[in-house]
């Protein structure tokens with residue numbers, strides 16, 4: 001699940017950071033609860049997004 005690492009919002013990650021923290025990134029993408037209104041990224045941790053907005057509840061598969 002989401003690890004509370006001291007990282008800036010992944011909206012602002014560089015391609016290098018994405019590669020370096022890929023495991024954290026995939027963890028943050030699991031079961032997304034929030035969407036970034038600016039970048040259209042999704043995450044289960046709103047702290048990872050620069051303009052987080054709650055996603056409507058999604059059907060679970």
Ligand SMILES: [Zn+2]
Nearest residue numbers: 011036039050
């Ligand atoms: Zn963003």
